[in-house]
Amino acid sequence: EADIYxxxxxxxxxxxKKITLxxxxxxxxxxxxxxxxxxxxxxxxxxxxxxxNSTEKGDLSSESTVSRIRTEHFPLxxxxxRPSHTSQYLCASRRGTPTSEQYFGPGTRLTVT
Amino acid sequence: KNxxxxxxxxxxxxxxxxxxxxxxxxxxxxxNLRWYKQDTGRGPVSLTIMTFSENTKSNxxxxxxxxxxxxxxxxxxxxxxxxxxxxxxxxxxxxxxTLGRLYFGRGTQLTVWP
Numbered sequence: 001e002a003d004i005y006x007x008x009x010x011x012x013x014x015x016x017k018k019i020t021l022x023x024x025x026x027x028x029x030x031x032x033x034x035x036x037x038x039x040x041x042x043x044x045x046x047x048x049x050x051x052x053n054s055t056e057k058g059d060l061s062s063e064s065t066v067s068r069i070r071t072e073h074f075p076l077x078x079x080x081x082r083p084s085h086t087s088q089y090l091c092a093s094r095r096g097t098p099t100s101e102q103y104f105g106p107g108t109r110l111t112v113t
Numbered sequence: 114k115n116x117x118x119x120x121x122x123x124x125x126x127x128x129x130x131x132x133x134x135x136x137x138x139x140x141x142x143x144x145n146l147r148w149y150k151q152d153t154g155r156g157p158v159s160l161t162i163m164t165f166s167e168n169t170k171s172n173x174x175x176x177x178x179x180x181x182x183x184x185x186x187x188x189x190x191x192x193x194x195x196x197x198x199x200x201x202x203x204x205x206x207x208x209x210x211t212l213g214r215l216y217f218g219r220g221t222q223l224t225v226w227p
Contacts, residue, residue, distance in 0.1 A: 042220070045215075
């Protein structure tokens, strides 16, 4: 079992609310990622970080923002949630070699009503 | 365009039977290919990672093959169990950046019936 954690596991909120999805890992990995996944569809990269104070946007445009103040922590924030944000959000981390294994957290299932 | 295509989209087999899942990719330059298992409502878990020079790799009842010339891979599951019911995702990494970007397939949804 990978040492990468996400909270909450499930979240149902109303439109317009601000939310933060938490992700933490205890493996000392520099590289961390956020993916969005809809049912039956592939994972889409929305944010990534190669280390503290380093964040970049991924391939899929997202209204969310991320921060990386500590190596082990990579939270994702939505300032004003909308129904279109309803999805599964997966956090991942890995070491800095090309063939290093990428470990995924259990995911947060977000529903915006 | 870098893509990863998987087939079949879904598959139902009886417990104890074998099955093979397919993955075709157009990712270039190629670095490595991974197979992940994703249980419903969970994050993906790595099964195998293969580089260009590797033709086959096993992990218990899972055996992955890679043909880098034809850009094809397969995942063979032997003596299936009910716990094998999951989505199996093929992921290909390129060598275009320092770490390598990952390209995900949509997965094959496998259901094992008793």
